[in-house]
Amino acid sequence: xxxxxxxxxxxxxxxxxxxxxxxxxxxxxxxxxxxxxxxxxxxxxxxxxxxxxx
Numbered sequence: 100x101x102x103x104x105x106x107x108x109x110x111x112x113x114x115x116x117x118x119x120x121x122x123x124x125x126x127x128x129x130x131x132x133x134x135x136x137x138x139x140x141x142x143x144x145x146x147x148x149x150x151x152x153x
Contacts, residue, residue, distance in 0.1 A: 102152050107134060122151065 101122045102115035112129050116122040126147060130136040139147060 103147070103150055105129065105133075106146060106150055110134075119151065119153075 100115050101119045103122060103126055105112035114125045116125055130139045
């Protein structure tokens with residue numbers, strides 16, 4: 100099951116989901132509400148994808 104731990108400073112958000120698509124939905128919602136990123140900038144998205152553990 101893919102999982103993600105937020106790499107932002109002082110953010111302890113962690114999540115997982117049955118599929119990477121569902122995980123990306125959760126990550127996008129977290130980025131929007133916690134970090135005011137809507138949408139996630141391309142440079143940050145590269146880091147997000149690298150941080151996903153499969």
